[in-house]
Amino acid sequence: xxxxxxxxxxxxxxxxxxxxxxxxxxxxxxxxxxxxxxxxxxxxxxxxxxxxxxxxxxxxxxxxxxxxxxxxxxxxxxxxxxxxxxxxxxxxxxxxxxxxxxxxxxxxxxxxxxxxxxxxxxxxxxxxxxxxxxxxxxxxxxxxxxxxxxxxxxxxxxxxxxxxxxxxxxxxxxxxxxxxxxxxxxxxxxxxxxxxxxxxxxxxxxxxxxxxxxxxxxxxxxxxxxxxxxxxxxxxxxxxxxxxxxxxxxxxxxxxxxxxxxxxxxxxxxxxxxxxxxxxxxxxxxxxxxxxxxxxxxxxxxxxxxxxxxxxxxxxxxxxxx
Amino acid sequence: xxxxxxxxxxxxxxxxxxxxxxxxxxxxxxxxxxxxxxxxxxxxxxxxxxxxxxxxxxxxxxxxxxxxxxxxxxxxxxxxxxxxxxxxxxxxxxxxxxxxxxxxxxxxxxxxxxxxxxxxxxxxxxxxxxxxxxxxxxxxxxxxxxxxxxxxxxxxxxxxxxxxxxxxxxxxxxxxxxxxxxxxxxxxxxxxxxxxxxxxxxxxxxxxxxxxxxxxxxxxxxxxxxxxxxxxxxxxxxxxxxxxxxxxxxxxxxxxx
Numbered sequence: 001x002x003x004x005x006x007x008x009x010x011x012x013x014x015x016x017x018x019x020x021x022x023x024x025x026x027x028x029x030x031x032x033x034x035x036x037x038x039x040x041x042x043x044x045x046x047x048x049x050x051x052x053x054x055x056x057x058x059x060x061x062x063x064x065x066x067x068x069x070x071x072x073x074x075x076x077x078x079x080x081x082x083x084x085x086x087x088x089x090x091x092x093x094x095x096x097x098x099x100x101x102x103x104x105x106x107x108x109x110x111x112x113x114x115x116x117x118x119x120x121x122x123x124x125x126x127x128x129x130x131x132x133x134x135x136x137x138x139x140x141x142x143x144x145x146x147x148x149x150x151x152x153x154x155x156x157x158x159x160x161x162x163x164x165x166x167x168x169x170x171x172x173x174x175x176x177x178x179x180x181x182x183x184x185x186x187x188x189x190x191x192x193x194x195x196x197x198x199x200x201x202x203x204x205x206x207x208x209x210x211x212x213x214x215x216x217x218x219x220x221x222x223x224x225x226x227x228x229x230x231x232x233x234x235x236x237x238x239x240x241x242x243x244x245x246x247x248x249x250x251x252x253x254x255x256x257x258x259x260x261x262x263x264x265x266x267x268x269x270x271x272x273x274x275x276x277x278x279x280x281x282x283x284x285x286x287x288x289x290x291x292x293x294x295x296x297x298x299x300x301x302x303x304x305x306x307x308x309x310x311x312x313x314x315x316x317x318x319x320x321x322x
Numbered sequence: 323x324x325x326x327x328x329x330x331x332x333x334x335x336x337x338x339x340x341x342x343x344x345x346x347x348x349x350x351x352x353x354x355x356x357x358x359x360x361x362x363x364x365x366x367x368x369x370x371x372x373x374x375x376x377x378x379x380x381x382x383x384x385x386x387x388x389x390x391x392x393x394x395x396x397x398x399x400x401x402x403x404x405x406x407x408x409x410x411x412x413x414x415x416x417x418x419x420x421x422x423x424x425x426x427x428x429x430x431x432x433x434x435x436x437x438x439x440x441x442x443x444x445x446x447x448x449x450x451x452x453x454x455x456x457x458x459x460x461x462x463x464x465x466x467x468x469x470x471x472x473x474x475x476x477x478x479x480x481x482x483x484x485x486x487x488x489x490x491x492x493x494x495x496x497x498x499x500x501x502x503x504x505x506x507x508x509x510x511x512x513x514x515x516x517x518x519x520x521x522x523x524x525x526x527x528x529x530x531x532x533x534x535x536x537x538x539x540x541x542x543x544x545x546x547x548x549x550x551x552x553x554x555x556x557x558x559x560x561x562x563x564x565x566x567x568x569x570x571x572x573x574x575x576x577x578x579x
Contacts (some may be wrong), residue, residue: 070490071452071462096483100464103417103449107456111538112417112449128542135443137339138348141542150538183461184492191485204578228579240503246485253481253501261578282576283551284568286561291338293547299576300568301553304561312562316569320579 003029003036004087006078007050008097012043017093019161022053024120024154025091026165031122036091041077042066047172054167065179071101072182078105080177087149094153106151113151114142118158135270136293156275197231197247204230204261207250207277208238211266211287211306215243220307221265224314227321230261235273251276266306269294286310323377323471325368326428328438329361329396331389335443345543347414357392360439364500366507368437369400371471378402382428384412384420384528397518398510404521409528416537421453426529429458436497440465455497462497463490467504
């Protein structure tokens, strides 16, 4: 077996980014001449579901300790599966769960992950993985060196889950592992007070970031949102500073949105923010830094002082809407 | 409680980055540096724990001589002493090697708690803390937003995705990686800055066997990201003019107004 793809779930329910990981593994497999296998920890019915994809086999790893996720138990189980099957690549989605335990597994093989990749390219036997560095300002092409396995995680959205190929039914193999008592004890996951604002249904979103400088300046963005008939949102630093409540936060730790119009004001566009809004239909960015990553995904950009641009934009739109 | 806080010095967030001529890293000559954002929150959390339960906060930074400014700032904010793992090239170690060098430098400290930020703002590996926990044989939790160290066991609140959270209980010693923005970071007072001058900064060399081990991943080149969209830049530097053009485009081209 030369490619192993890790399938993530919450209480047996598939994490959809795992389909992206399957698509990535299939692409890597097609380029290197190998059919990937999948591994599912502690969710038998999900293993059967995953067998519908075009895979060599699905390893269904069952153990009483694999019911609730902990880094200790997951690391122990995955390490054993890797040792038993000897893959050249271990492919995962770069989720919070993978971040929590995958480096621990890699460390047991004397290495780390090639993490949070956005692209890959295979030429002959050489695979190059591209990851963002400096909070998205630069890209780095990275190659793996030394002995397999190579651990690669892909950023959410790097591959499309709907492009994961279905197959004729992969065999599901029950796999035994030894897992001890974890040192950390999890309590049940919970959501903080139900989100009062559901931005996922908004047609127009005006979002503010660090560039807005003070809470008082939020009024500028508020006014723009008002004339557009849109909702106000923010990047993480604004919610951390409690200038806006957390249910207005867009990004990996907040809401994921795809409105018709997204206006990013003073938002540089760290990856964690971009994953929450990059599928918006029309993206506008207003930022003083011409190198800000937000411009990579913007349809319209204004490089300059937001305190000059936003009031004019608000007035002009008011006129157009007359 | 003895708490070690790992802090990394990184390029200033607002710095304009220039790529070096080999396209392997950035030009560092005229760059300004600052403490990695989430590491600052790790220090703040450590100081708050110390205020509640007593003990000692030791700041650990690995990097060239310029990393001293991060250390001095942490001492001024209230850390008790520091360890500087002094190396010119340590910033470019793989996460496994970086964790190895840090493990060798701090193993003898026998800390109750090791804290650091959830990822660095330069390489952004988000792994060094977890690998370090593995090398030291400690239980860990990542992306932590609240720590309760008052009981016999540690209780920590972790951030999951999409607005979910989870509490974990674990014994000490343990390692935690801290999320940015979980508290208000204190400023260094004048008294703190004066007191810092008398605090110990121990310099240690990174373990030679770690520096010499082969890397498992290598950066071939770095470059400006390929654009996924062709951005129309409006106003040519005049923000007001750009705004007026934008309103028109949103109506006639994008048809969203």
